[in-house]
Amino acid sequence: MITTNPFDDDKLREECGIFGVSSGETASAIVALGLHALQHRGQEAAGITSWDGNDFHTHRAMGHVAGNFDRDEVIRGLPGESACGHVRYSTTGETSLRNVQPLYAELNSGGFAVAHNGNISNAMKLRRELIRRGSIFQSTSDTEVIIHLVATSSYRTLLDKFIDALKQIEGAYSLIVMTPEGMIACRDPLGIRPLVMGKLGDATIFASETVAFDVVGADYVRSIDPGELVIVTNSGEIRTHRPFGETHARPCIFEHVYFSRPDSIIDNSSVYSVRKAIGAQLAIENPVGADYVIPVPDSGVPAAIGYAQQSGIPFELGIIRSHYIGRTFIQPGDKVRHLGVKLKHNANRALIEGRRIVLIDDSIVRGTTSLKIVQMMREAGAAEVHMRIASPPTKHSCFYGVDTPERTKLLAHKLDIGGMQDFIHADSLAFISIDGLYKALGEAKRADIRPQYCDACFTGDYPTTLTDQDEVVVQNQFELLAERVV
Structure with a gap:
């Protein structure tokens, strides 16, 4: 039986990633x-769609980019000077090839391909309405709703049809769209999901993170603004539209905490520097006497460096991570499953034995990873094990494109900090405060009205309506009432 690595299963999954090139060779x-x-x-699936001036070409596959798109015959089958791609975790829709993006359809105006990072929070309602009007869906992805809204719009031009579709959807989206007329890149009016623009010679490039520009040798130009549409014609002309008027940005704060690579620039800030600042603020708010500061690899490393520098406690690698273990492995029984945890992380016993240690991690979701890590430190002979978390307690689910467990499965929803400390068997447990997190991001504190970021996973303050979720809540309440009546 193949199951998910228990360390990966206890992390918030990083939504999706999108990348597009307009007017570029190969x-x-x-x-x-x-x-x-x-x-x-996104590590479940990947896809690329290209446009050669006459036809669209698509290759989509389950699994990683490597192995699916590193063969010459695959790239030769995707000709053209414009292409967009997508890596996916399933936040809405089943895990199957029919949901792998970019999604493509032939509209009255020609081919239409879309790669989407985010989640449409009224997709179920829109889908029901579209089906009643005769639309036939080929996937269970919320992204396909966008295609049908464009196809059924009564506006004349494709751009107006697309804007009409965007004005009907709620939630979070960064989109790269390809049509015979060119490429469109856009963000939702709050800019919840990231999207940046770069240049590679004469080519215009869009990506979820700047690190992708570094890899291909492109220059970073700027972030796409919340609510902005950037249009690149086939001749290379760049135009912008702002159909939503003035907007108030609420980008996802968890991009800084965990999702983005530390070598990326998000909201004009170095992710690595921000995570070090978070660790330093964590040390100011939650000091502890210890011999070593130890990160939980790899996401806890920058915050641990910041904690160590602020506290004066030496930084050491007390947990060694194997980089040769994939996200899945064989686990034929409980005993072997328990031993399999050490395939990916193992305690540096010679360092830890007899020492007081501070473990630094980015978050606690279900708590199972923290429990295993603390147990591993105990078995390696640690005298004391203290846990410090570089984000506030994750108490609420995300409905904006992050694969969050149901709220009832979040440890911080079920237990207070004392209860969480007992659950993971730590000598102490502490989190950075919400105001401390904002301070590390360069703000004085979290604004009471219209906060600077989307932090709903910590505060429950959702910046948009949640139509589908509200319907589910009402339906559950109705069913519960019906059971009581019976």
Whole structure:
């Protein structure tokens, strides 16, 4: 039986990653390289669609970019000077090839391909309405709703049809769209999901993170603004539209905490520097006497460096991670499953034995990983094990494109900090405060009205309506009432 690695299963999954090239030679090869750099954002599936001036070509596959897009025959089958690609985790829709993006359809105006990072929070309602009007869906992905809204719009031009579709959807989206007229890149009015623009020679490039530009040798130009549409014609002309008027940005704060690679620039800030600042603030708020500061690899490393520098406690690698273990492995029984945990992480016993240690991690989701890590430290002979978390407690589910467990499965929803400390068997447990997190991001504190970021996973303050979720809540309440009546 193949199951998910228990360490990966206890992390918030990183939504998706998108990458597009307009007017560039060997566009699909550049997209494949860009997707390699964004692989951390989605490891279930990958796809690329290209446009050769006459026809669209698509290759989609389950699994990683490597092995699916590193063969010459695949790239040769994706000709053209424009291409877009996608790496995916399933946040909406089943895990199957029919949901792998980019999604493509032949509309009245010609071919239409879309790569989407985010989640449409009224997709179920829109889907029901579209089906009643005669639309036939080929996937269970919320992204396909966009295609049908464009196809059924009564506006005349394709751009107006697309804007009409965007004004009907709620939630979070960064999109790269390809049509016979050119490429469109856009973000939702709050800019919840990231999207940046770069240049590679005469080619215009879009990506979820700047690290993808570094890999392909492109120059970073700027972030796409919240609510902005950037249009690149086949001749290379760039135009912008702002159909939503003035907007108030609420980008996802968890991009800084965990999702983005530390060598990326998000909201004009170095992710690595921000994570070090978070660790330093964590040390100011939650000091502890210890011999070593030890990161939980790899996401806890920058924050641990910041904690160590601020506290004066030496930074050491007390947990060694194997980089040769994939996200899945054989686990034929409980005993072997327990031993399999050490395939990916193992305690540096010679360092830890008899020492007081501070473990630094980016978050606690279900708590199972923290429990295993603390147990591993105990078995290696640690005298004391203290846990410090570089984000506030994750108490609420995300409905904006992050694969979050149901709220009832989040440890911080079920237990207070004392209860969480007992659950993971740590000598102490502490989290950075929400105001401390904002301070590390350069803000004085979290604004009470219209906060600077989307932090709903910590605060429950969702910046948009959640139509589908509200319907589910009402339906559950109705069913519960019906059971009581019976």
